[in-house]
Amino acid sequence: MSGPDNKDFEKLAIPLLDGLYNFACWLTSDTDEAHDLVQEAIVKALKGFASFQAGTNFRAWMFRILRNTFLTSRTGLERRNTTQQDEQGFEDAVISPDTPELAMLRRADAQLVQTAIANLSPVFKEVILLADMEEMRYQEIAETLDIPIGTVMSRLARARKQVRDQIIAALGSKKVVGIRS
């Protein structure tokens, strides 16, 4: 049945489809699987929409459903079994201020950055996707991933450091930057 609730849901959900699909593609690495994942998440969200509290963060709620759906999928379960990298060393992630690094980051083309993101482990990939692509605040990311804000910060810093290190390694001048450790 299509009723007033469905219309409200549609108004909120349709503008998020691009972001949800992009997120799903990165998580699954497969556009067909991403298509199915988004549809499955929409079905679950629609069923639970009556319990959704107006005034709370719909975007975080939708992304959480999508992510949880992914985690319980076969691909998601396989990815969860991959090694989780330790989350210590938040301070290590501060970027060294060497100017050549900035020049190299500017030279990094989209394909190189996409490869670096794709190489991240799932916990780092999801946090960097939400922060830098969806431009979510830390609080919103914490709600989506159901983790403390401190964990968001440490994962995000580690994720960015790994992307940066991969870019610099790929551009072949790792020696010109100093990484604090």
Next chain:
Amino acid sequence: MNCEWQEKIGLYVDGELEPPAQQLFAGHLQACANCSDSVMAQEQLKKAIRLAGKRFSAPPQLYSDVRRQIHPQTGGRGWLQWGLAAACLLLLVMLGLSWRFPLRKEDSTIAQLVDQHVTMLASANPVDVLSSNKHVVKPWYQGKLPFTFNPPELAADSPFTLLGGKLVYAQHAPGAELVYQVRQHKLSVFIFQAKDIHDQPPAANHAFTVKGWQQGELQYYVVTDASKEDADRLQSLLQEANQT
């Protein structure tokens, strides 16, 4: 460089510090070159990730599938409406894709420059050398670029003000971005070696005025949301200043 602020750089770049701390940090950046460089590197990294990460757009089929899920019982008339909506959506997506993923290299170069201009507008640190004095800005590029150029001498009653400059890259070639202001609008002047970059802006462009011309061995571009007349005036000043 053991600056106590270094650990807060991620928070600052993400806008996650409390407003007083955010302001305090912004003030600190004026005096600390190390933190200033780190912030620029972090902002560049964020920008690169954002641009590279927005890689997939939901296909029209997904929109129609999702709408069908939300409104499962639609009659024949509904199908007609969805068909029209899907056709419109497809058209919009194609238009969007043609803008977001231009196929021609010259379009890609111009898109990069427009993107660079927008980044400058949004940045808390829009320039690397902050000065309205051309005799400060021009020497700053010495040793950083394989060419030289003359920023125009601006008369006291000129509507243009030089705000500063920075190094930029397009198609992997280094260049200069000079930032000017006219009234409430900013103008980016990009200068490259013509052997590296010589693409001309398309006749009809985005929401920005984009002008391009070659003079001697250099290629110049002006990108701005100011009027075409303002861009023309700045172009004339630059051409005059760089006559040989």
